[in-house]
Amino acid sequence: QVQLVESGGGLVQAGGSLRLSCAASGYSFSNNAMGWFRQAPGKEREFVASTSWEGGIAAYADSVKGRFTISRDTAKNTVYLQMNSLKSEDTAVYYCAARGWGGAVVTREAGYDYWGQGTQVTVSS
Secondary structure (H helix, E strand, C coil), X not given: CCEEEEECCEEEECCCCEEEEEEEECCCCCCCCEEEEEECCCCCCEEEEEECCCCCCEEECCCCCCCEEEEEEHHHCEEEEEXXXXXXXXXXXXXXXXXXXCCCCCXXXXXXXXXXXXXXXXXXX
């Protein structure tokens, strides 16, 4: 079956960096857009970033623009999220998502069909 497995989360000081990875198995997402969402304690899950099927187009939430970069390695069926200049408000569980059909970036949760289990990112101030 299709699986998305995130890794790379952890505890980091404010101003630091982390790189999240999401490895997909059971299906090739080379023609599908993929994205990252996050959910902070007591808040709804929110969009972070999305990349088009070929990686040429990306969309970001305003709160992470200029600090986070989404990328993908089609050959490895993996998507990454490089997070720099981390802030305490970035603390959340980060989820990888993949569209079941469609290569265009999507910022809505409903646009994704597959989800990972999430990885915790904690930024200490």
